[in-house]
Amino acid sequence: MTADKKLEKLKNAKKIGESRSPMQDAMREFRRSKIAVGGMIVVVFVAILAIFAPVFSPYGFEVQNLRNNRAKPMEGYDITETYAEEKCHWYETPLEWGCTVFIAGSDALGRDLFSRIVYGTRVSLAVALAAASVSLMIGLIYGTVSGYAGGNVDNLMMRLVDFLYAIPLLPIIILMTVYFNAVSRQGSESPLMIWLIGLDKAAGGLLFVFIAIGALNWLGMARLARGQVLSYKEKEFVEAARALGAENGHIIFKHLIPNVLGPLLIAESMAIPGYIFLEAVLSFIGLGVTPPTPSWGAMINEGYSGLRSNPHLVLFPGFALSTLTLAFNFMGDGLRDAFDTRLRGRN
């Protein structure tokens, strides 16, 4: 190395006062794991697909042409070259007879499967985001309050969690959904039901999926948050804050939540594949989204009766589902390794 280069390097070296936060450290660690970065790339890609679904999908998810039903992948129906050149503008005349090429084939109603898979990312990601943020919020607040209060309050709050854990929520959700769907078909007078139906429409028929997943998963988050708070509230820096005259709100928001949030976020990122899968399960048994909104679970359900003759109806949405859940899993693993400083042998 020449002297000039050395000088240059010295100039670029870290100046006093520049510093890496624990967050920056973690991100550096995260970037080292190829598989985690790969997972994140897939997740970001799927997110882009979801946001710009109309751009990426050749046709609308609800446009159907019964004459084109159950087309095989890459199959175009009746494309005669002259006809296609003169009359077909596929982006303008969706599913016009003789103009279509189905990249991933079409379903029983002649809807383009590829477009439906692209639109299906919206449902999966909406569920992932909504369920994660709902269970994080409830779990964080409930667990922090319980752990910080301690004593009898803690005991009572945690016994309630145990109680809810013991109830099989899925059958209750199923009953509620069936009832709700029946009422919403009939129409209702009660303001609560009207409000709920409105909310369900706004959520694209996913309201009960959100409720189900939120109700099932905040319990675990609350337990985790409580455990973390219990260990952090005995730390000396919390005692130092108390000695300085800090009030409970200050201690909770400045000292406890920032420290508890990390492990909770990691737990959420590991739980997201479960949420996506649960939505697929609910849709598979007919309790998820309302048709024609596409959901991967519902698409697999529709396709699996004809598995032998038209395997692509199950394979493509199944592939999409497993890719996304795997990607989230890898990303979650990477985040856990990056934030779990004990694995790095550092304080």
Place this chain on the structure above:
Amino acid sequence: MTTTPLIRVENLTKHFPITRGIIVQKEVGAVQAVDDISFEIIQGETLGLVGESGCGKSTTGRTLLQLHKPTSGKVFYKDIELSTASNAVMREMRRNIQIIFQDPYASLNPRMTVGSIVAEPLEIHNIGTAAERQERVKELLELVSLNPHFINRYPHEFSGGQRQRIGVARALALQPDFIVCDEPISALDVSIQAQVVNLLEELQEEFGLTYLFIAHDLSMVRHISDRVAVMYLGKIVELAARDELYENPLHPYTQALLSAVPIPDPVLERKRKRVILEGDVPSPANPPSGCRFHTRCPIAEAVCKEEHPEWREAVEGHWVACHLAK
């Protein structure tokens, strides 16, 4: 040195309940961490508090600061009683009394920058604007010999000694006049211990601070203290001026402790007679009757088993709790 007491502790007791039961918790006993102790700390002095692990030194410090509510007894700062003060009064009082912790790794929030850690007390008490606080933080960092440019760094980037300095800067931010030093050097390397102790001494001189210095290193306590109190199993057994205590210990426990201090002279060291105590410290949940030390005391007599020794002034300014000490 004036002789007005800054801190007065009267019959301070702290028992931690031991409970049993899952839903209905029944109190089945108590750990008598601190039991009926009284002492005064004079303005500007350093009172050393020594004793082996688990004898209630730290609990004394924390109960004094009302971080633990005392079971009974009173703590006065000047003439204000802290043990019954309202939350608002106590909040104001916290500007005057502060604490430095033992473990410099646990006492700083790993998610906060040094700047926000040192500014935290100012923030809690709404002192100054953000810019003024920043200035004050830089001053404080300089005061404890840290580079003020470190303001945006995180605790994990510092060594133990540096972290302890950050803890000192935080304790000084509100300009207190009394600081409980809860084993501030026990977790540090020997070479760093001297630095921190010297820093504490310099600060004491500069700001007229009063310290309660908790430690188990007898030589260090001798170096820094004006008076020394010795604790055993939740009780203060002896309290005297430093030289008086080290040269003329009256309580057999103090004598045993001091005989364990090595002498940095091979000739003298070879002649040193050690008083070796037998057995372990009894459980503070079930302390011995009478004098708590009688189970291990080399000179114990029948009276020690039955009666609590009186806390008396054997020589002027030299207090001891022993039936047999002269």
